[in-house]
Amino acid sequence: MTRISRRALLQAGAAVLPLSFAGRSFAQDKFPTKPVTLIVPQPAGGDADVVCRSIQSKMQEVLGQAVVIDNRAGAGGNIGTALGAKAAPDGYTVTFVNQGTMSLNPWLYPNPGYKVESLAPVTWLTSIDLVIIANPSVPAKNLKEFLELAKKDPGKFTCGTAGNGSANHIAGEMLKSMAKVDITHVPYKGGAPAIVALLGGEISTVVAFPLAALPHIKAGKLKALAVTGKNRSKALPDVPTVAESGVSGYEFASWMGLTVPKGTPDAVIQKISAAASAALKEKDVAEKLSAGMTEPVGAGPKEFAELIQRENERWSKLIKQYGIKID
The missing domain is CATH 3.40.190.10 (Periplasmic binding protein-like II)
Known part of the structure; x- marks a missing residue:
């Protein structure tokens, strides 16, 4: 029986390791090489769907691959959001999120089916008055x-x-x-x-x-x-x-954004974010959204993460203050 020394194994492992990282880096540089699925946790025809279909074409142009919208409605957005959170962290599944799924449902549902921390912020798309x-x-x-x-x-x-x-x-x-x-x-x-x-x-x-x-x-x-x-x-x-x-002090504004599963490479997140931001800057897209009381934002992962944190801190208190519960 041929024996291999421990030193030889370590040397072999050291030789393979850079190749593994190089392969991963190459995959990130080439992203995407196939269609990207965009999960929308609401039915077709609603505002979330309208926003996503408004940016779909330009995102496809920038990414060089199809962006396929998958409407997964139900449970206040929890079904589609949970599906997106459990997807592979490779950038090929992007999930639309909003104030409800990221800052309200976690405080309203005992088990919404996902954790906010399991989704990595990509782009803050819009700010909206209802x-x-x-x-x-x-x-x-x-x-x-x-x-x-x-x-x-x-x-x-x-x-x-x-x-x-x-x-x-x-x-x-x-x-x-x-x-x-x-x-x-x-x-x-x-x-x-x-x-x-x-x-x-x-x-x-x-x-x-x-x-x-x-x-x-x-x-x-x-x-x-x-x-x-x-x-x-x-x-x-x-x-x-x-x-x-006559309701003094009342003010409510919502927002929308894109996320990917936690663990998705930063280089991939940046590519998706750049594509979404470019779409929001298109004149026809910006005019359509603004005419619909929906202001394009286009902020990146850092700004979007900060928004989510602020909103969670705010709504965790307000939901208790107003005694809001699921019917």
């Missing part, structure tokens, strides 16, 4: 009148959202708590189904992300009662803020 919309049958021209109706008839009116734990759910619960009104929450599997239900008269109102809601508002099929941000929107200059409607 809009409170109503079916034309609701006899109120603005939020102030609607809240007066709700106080006179507790439990009569309903408010649809993109699901339990979603940003719109939290925005609605904050409004109910601060305005001291009883409005029944009706969760859906995404913002688009909630708007469809509102159009059909199944519910009274929806706290909506604006990209999907604005076309119906401008067509006169739905009416805007208020916007949730600090200031009025350029897209809806005649619509008051919630604070202007």
Whole structure:
């Protein structure tokens, strides 16, 4: 039997090790060599889907590979987010995230199916104010009148959202708590189904992300009662803020971004981030988003990580303060 000395084995290992690192570096330099999947934890047609499809074409151009959108809705975004968090950390699975999945659900669900730390920030895509919309049958021209109706008839009116734990759910619960009104929450599997239900008269109102809601508002099929941000929107200059409607101190803004599984090489993260940022700088993309009350940001991994940390610290306190719970 041939014997190999321990020293010889160590020398052989030392010779192989640089080749292994060289191969890994080569793979990162060549990324991507196949299509990249972008998981969107919401249904097609909602704001998340609209944003991702808006940047899809330019991202494909920059990366040199197809970016395939995979809608995985359900459980307030938890299903798709968990799927993305468990993917291989190679950059070929990117997951869309927002305020709900990264800063709200972890404090609302005992087990959302993933940990925020298991997702590495890539790009802070957008900042968004929400809009409170109503079916034309609701006899109120603005939020102030609607809240007066709700106080006179507790439990009569309903408010649809993109699901339990979603940003719109939290925005609605904050409004109910601060305005001291009883409005029944009706969760859906995404913002688009909630708007469809509102159009059909199944519910009274929806706290909506604006990209999907604005076309119906401008067509006169739905009416805007208020916007949730600090200031009025350029897209809806005649619509008051919630604070202007008598709920002093109310302000709610959401955000969207991209992540990859923790452990993804930094060089790969930087390539994906650069592609997303380039897409947001496209004139037609920026104009489309801005017209929909959705402001492009395009900040990189560091800035996005800092935002997530700030938001988690803020919402862990506010959710307890307002006693917000999953229905």
